Amino acid sequence: MSSEAxxxxxxxxxxxxxxxxxxxxxxxxxxxxxxxxxxxxxKGERRSRRKGQSVEFADYRDYVPGDDLRFLDWNVxxxxxxxxxxxFVEEEDLHFHVLLDVSESMGYGAPAKLRTACQFAAALAxxxxxxxxxxxxxxxxxxxxxxxxxxxxxxxxxxLLEFLQGxxxxxxxxxxxxxxRFAAAHRTPGIVLVLTxxxxxxxxxxxxxxxxxxxMDVHVVQVxxxxxxxxxxxxxxxxxxxxxxxxxxxxxxxxLLEHYRRRVRAFCRAIEQWCVARGxxxxxxxxxxxxxxxxxxxxxxxxxxx
Amino acid sequence: xxxxxxxxxxxxxxxxxVPIGIVxxxxxxxxxxxxxxxxTLLWRRTLEDLHVNRPFRWLRLNVLLILQLLxxxxxxxxxxxxxxxxxxxxxxxxxxxxDNSASMAARDVPPSRLEAAKxxxxxxxxxxLMDADDQAMVITFNERAQVVASYTSDKKALRRxxxxxxxxxxxxxxxxxxxxxxxxxxxxxxxxxDLVLDESGRPIAAVKxxxxxxxxxxxxGFPDLPDALLGNLELAFRPIGTDTANTAIxxxxxxxxxxxxxxxxxxxxxxxxxxxxxxxxxxxxxxxTMIAAQQIRFTEPGQQTVAxxxxxxxxxVRLELATNDSLPLDNHAAAVLxxxxxxxxxxxxxxNRWLERALSTEEVTRIAEVxxxxxxxxxxxxxxxxxxxxxxDLVICxxxxxxxxxxxxTLLFGAVPPDLQDTPGQEVAWPRIIxxxxxxxxxxxxxxxxxxxxxxxxxxxxxxxxxxxxxxxxPLIWLRxxxxxxxxxxxxxxxxxxxxxxxxxxxxxxxxxxxMNTLRLLGRAQISVAREPIRPGTPIELPASRVGASANxxxxxxxxxxxxxxxxxxxxxxxxxxxxxxxxxxxxxxEELVAVPVALQDRRESDVTVRxxxxxxxxxxxxxxxxxxxxxxxxPLLAAAALAVCLVEWYIYNRRIAL
Numbered sequence: 001m002s003s004e005a006x007x008x009x010x011x012x013x014x015x016x017x018x019x020x021x022x023x024x025x026x027x028x029x030x031x032x033x034x035x036x037x038x039x040x041x042x043k044g045e046r047r048s049r050r051k052g053q054s055v056e057f058a059d060y061r062d063y064v065p066g067d068d069l070r071f072l073d074w075n076v077x078x079x080x081x082x083x084x085x086x087x088f089v090e091e092e093d094l095h096f097h098v099l100l101d102v103s104e105s106m107g108y109g110a111p112a113k114l115r116t117a118c119q120f121a122a123a124l125a126x127x128x129x130x131x132x133x134x135x136x137x138x139x140x141x142x143x144x145x146x147x148x149x150x151x152x153x154x155x156x157x158x159x160l161l162e163f164l165q166g167x168x169x170x171x172x173x174x175x176x177x178x179x180x181r182f183a184a185a186h187r188t189p190g191i192v193l194v195l196t197x198x199x200x201x202x203x204x205x206x207x208x209x210x211x212x213x214x215x216m217d218v219h220v221v222q223v224x225x226x227x228x229x230x231x232x233x234x235x236x237x238x239x240x241x242x243x244x245x246x247x248x249x250x251x252x253x254x255x256l257l258e259h260y261r262r263r264v265r266a267f268c269r270a271i272e273q274w275c276v277a278r279g280x281x282x283x284x285x286x287x288x289x290x291x292x293x294x295x296x297x298x299x300x301x302x303x304x305x306x
Numbered sequence: 307x308x309x310x311x312x313x314x315x316x317x318x319x320x321x322x323x324v325p326i327g328i329v330x331x332x333x334x335x336x337x338x339x340x341x342x343x344x345x346t347l348l349w350r351r352t353l354e355d356l357h358v359n360r361p362f363r364w365l366r367l368n369v370l371l372i373l374q375l376l377x378x379x380x381x382x383x384x385x386x387x388x389x390x391x392x393x394x395x396x397x398x399x400x401x402x403x404x405d406n407s408a409s410m411a412a413r414d415v416p417p418s419r420l421e422a423a424k425x426x427x428x429x430x431x432x433x434x435l436m437d438a439d440d441q442a443m444v445i446t447f448n449e450r451a452q453v454v455a456s457y458t459s460d461k462k463a464l465r466r467x468x469x470x471x472x473x474x475x476x477x478x479x480x481x482x483x484x485x486x487x488x489x490x491x492x493x494x495x496x497x498x499x500d501l502v503l504d505e506s507g508r509p510i511a512a513v514k515x516x517x518x519x520x521x522x523x524x525x526x527g528f529p530d531l532p533d534a535l536l537g538n539l540e541l542a543f544r545p546i547g548t549d550t551a552n553t554a555i556x557x558x559x560x561x562x563x564x565x566x567x568x569x570x571x572x573x574x575x576x577x578x579x580x581x582x583x584x585x586x587x588x589x590x591x592x593x594x595t596m597i598a599a600q601q602i603r604f605t606e607p608g609q610q611t612v613a614x615x616x617x618x619x620x621x622x623v624r625l626e627l628a629t630n631d632s633l634p635l636d637n638h639a640a641a642v643l644x645x646x647x648x649x650x651x652x653x654x655x656x657x658n659r660w661l662e663r664a665l666s667t668e669e670v671t672r673i674a675e676v677x678x679x680x681x682x683x684x685x686x687x688x689x690x691x692x693x694x695x696x697x698x699d700l701v702i703c704x705x706x707x708x709x710x711x712x713x714x715x716t717l718l719f720g721a722v723p724p725d726l727q728d729t730p731g732q733e734v735a736w737p738r739i740i741x742x743x744x745x746x747x748x749x750x751x752x753x754x755x756x757x758x759x760x761x762x763x764x765x766x767x768x769x770x771x772x773x774x775x776x777x778x779x780x781p782l783i784w785l786r787x788x789x790x791x792x793x794x795x796x797x798x799x800x801x802x803x804x805x806x807x808x809x810x811x812x813x814x815x816x817x818x819x820x821x822m823n824t825l826r827l828l829g830r831a832q833i834s835v836a837r838e839p840i841r842p843g844t845p846i847e848l849p850a851s852r853v854g855a856s857a858n859x860x861x862x863x864x865x866x867x868x869x870x871x872x873x874x875x876x877x878x879x880x881x882x883x884x885x886x887x888x889x890x891x892x893x894x895x896x897e898e899l900v901a902v903p904v905a906l907q908d909r910r911e912s913d914v915t916v917r918x919x920x921x922x923x924x925x926x927x928x929x930x931x932x933x934x935x936x937x938x939x940x941x942p943l944l945a946a947a948a949l950a951v952c953l954v955e956w957y958i959y960n961r962r963i964a965l
Contacts, residue, residue, distance in 0.1 A: 108344035
């Protein structure tokens with residue numbers, strides 16, 4: 001593995017500027033860690049909670065007809081005259097899904113929230129690819145509108161970055177629906193990183209519940225533009241929703257702005273509390289923050305990176 | 307709150323259109339710049355929070371509209387020139403107007419309405435409203451106004467002067483009192499000949515306008531004064547008294563009865579005020595002896611007349627209503643019957659059988675004492691002194707004139723008064739009387755038309771003369787007033803110098819009638835002298851000739867027992883202070899010259915109904931109105947408020963405090 005990493009080091013720079021080369025070098029030393037041991041499709045570098053075929057003994061269980069006779073413990077049979085089946089801790093690869101909200105609202109801000117989200121996606125997916133995990137990036141609006149499919153290995157980094165660069169904010173989103181559809185299609189446990197602004201009038205709770213129900217290790221990054229946190233608006237305005245064209249007439253005043261800011265803070269805090277209560281890690285990222293620093297600090301802290 | 311309209315009707319319509327326009331403008335949507343945001347989710351929630359949390363949301367949303375409408379409303383209100391009556395600051399001036407006319411003697415508020423008014427004035431104004439700096443003046447009024455106390459802040463003196471106000475029996479006239487009060491409050495209205503005098507005769511200085519509040523204590527027995535101007539004077543009315551009934555003698559007169567010189571008729575008009583039916587005994591006294599009585603029943607308010615026949619003998623005839631109503635002073639009225647007075651007549655003639663015969667009839671001797679004198683006697687000092695001192699009532703001159711005008715009336719036949727001797731006369735032969743003034747008392751029952759006159763000397767009468775009969779050439783009989791006296795000139799003699807008749811008048815019936823008329827009117831002869839009552843305040847006048855030259859001091863014994871002097875004004879003696887009803891006896895030493903009865907005889911004063919309000923100038927003065935306030939214009943405040951609202955609106959618009 002280390003030799004492969006060395007050979008591809010020149011290839012892993014980001015031609016599109018999502019991630020700096022120094023950051024990439026830092027990321028190469030990290031690996032994704034699930035707070036739970038997850039089941040993967042292939043045998044990878046992870047311990048799985050599924051008892052399986054590996055060298056590490058896990059437990060015994062009674063033999064039932066149909067079991068693979070190769071795993072019978074003949075020594076125990078010799079001593080106890082009972083058939084026991086040896087169970088081993090199966091080492092499997094990790095499924096790492098990045099759900100990237102590309103609804104139209106993600107295109108808002110300067111720089112756009114989508115770019116910040118892509119930076120997070122690129123950084124963590126890169127770690128996953130380097131760690132030989134099975135990485136898939138899904139662009140979601142009210143469903144999965146595009147995806148990389150399963151990627152693995154350093155060779156896929158460029159494909160990943162290209163995919164991310166090709167993303168554009170598009171149709172109106174429905175986070176709940178998108179998460180539900182994703183959860184229905186992906187029953188395999190793994191790590192899910194949801195990158196969204198949560199500015200969705202349909203809510204987010206049921207979608208995240210669906211994700212939790214799949215047993216996945218869910219991480220959430222809420223990306224907001226600084227224009228959303230502290231709107232540079234003045235005067236009598238007709239605010240037009242970028243997604244559904246909904247109009248709100250406001251006469252912006254200092255008290256109104258203050259109230260709005262309080263509202264935004266409360267909104268974010270509510271999401272955080274909801275997530276924390278359900279074992280979901282939550283990070284609020286704004287477009288003015290340094291994503292590299294956030295990735296290193298936050299995801300190390302919550303144990304996603306090691 | 308009072309209002310004065312400052313705008314024309316069309317201007318009001320324009321003003322009324324402004325708020326409508328403002329509201330219509332608010333129906334137009336504000337043009338807002340579209341602004342793309344990532345989501346309206348949080349904005350909507352923010353607005354919902356505000357809507358839910360903010361009280362008076364509607365008010366906040368429309369605060370600019372409300373302010374603009376308020377601004378217009380304030381301006382419109384300012385155009386109405388509103389004013390409030392409020393207590394003035396600084397030194398305040400009070401005018402206490404106390405009615406002391408006859409009706410204020412009513413006893414329905416014991417002891418009398420005047421006393422109640424005095425107490426109320428002291429209690430309300432002196433003790434109640436006046437602060438140490440405030441000043442008050444007191445004016446009493448009946449038909450005359452009198453300043454009892456000039457402006458002073460000495461409450462003790464004011465109390466003393468109010469308590470000293472006495473009852474008068476005169477009628478009510480608010481006009482003069484109001485003029486004094488208004489003149490002090492509005493000095494620009496004071497004319498130089500309109501100066502107000504205080505009780506000592508000094509003019510009351512009205513140097514600067516002093517807005518004053520007047521409190522009127524009266525029973526309202528005066529007519530409305532719609533043409534009065536109050537100006538700075540704020541008037542409050544305090545009605546004194548209760549609704550009560552009263553019966554009064556409102557007229558008393560004594561009439562001769564034609565053809566019965568021994569009897570006179572006492573005629574009285576009685577008035578009843580009050581809705582309850584009442585029976586009033588009416589008694590007639592002659593020198594305190596009741597000689598007749600009647601019962602008069604009133605079933606409703608109104609007048610009734612009562613008449614008595616009385617022997618024409620000297621004495622005091624007094625009519626009395628034996629009733630205990632609220633105003634006693636109108637229950638009595640008296641007339642004085644005196645000795646028949648004979649006219650003192652001097653006939654100056656060189657001999658005229660017609661005249662002498664006509665003046666010696668029984669009828670004439672009953673009413674006149676005629677003394678005959680030759681024209682030459684007019685030059686004697688004795689007769690001249692008698693003429694100059696008013697010893698005669700009438701001097702009849704036949705074809706001659708006295709050298710100077712006597713202190714008496716004159717009747718001149720074929721002569722002109724001495725002051726007109728130089729006036730050229732025109733000899734007219736056979737003039738025909740073509741016009742005569744049959745309405746004049748001298749020509750009563752006298753028909754001059756058939757007279758035949760041989761010749762006459764027509765003199766142009768002086769200005770002011772009253773022509774009784776005239777021919778085509780000019781006046782033949784005319785009267786010339788001369789001070790207290792009258793000269794009657796007949797332009798033709800009865801006989802010529804040769805004793806031949808010039809006219810056939812003496813043989814006509816009209817001649818003795820004319821002479822009798824002359825004796826009654828110019829000789830002041832009366833069969834029976836009945837002095838009918840005069841009203842309180844009417845002066846007693848006596849011609850100096852009646853008194854005699856020797857008298858230099860006359861006294862009047864008034865009904866309340868005091869003696870007061872008469873004043874000599876030219877050819878007459880005058881006593882003006884007949885304030886109270888009763889009998890006034892004019893005394894020359896111990897001799898009673900004449901007795902003059904004074905009675906109220908005023909329906910308005912006897913009507914003791916209390917009015918609750920009155921109209922003075924343009925204002926309806928109600929009894930309940932708050933006193934002691936001055937008019938304060940509010941429009942400057944309203945304009946300032948409108949300006950403030952405008953500034954607030956501007957500030958809010960710029961700060962956008964409201965959503």
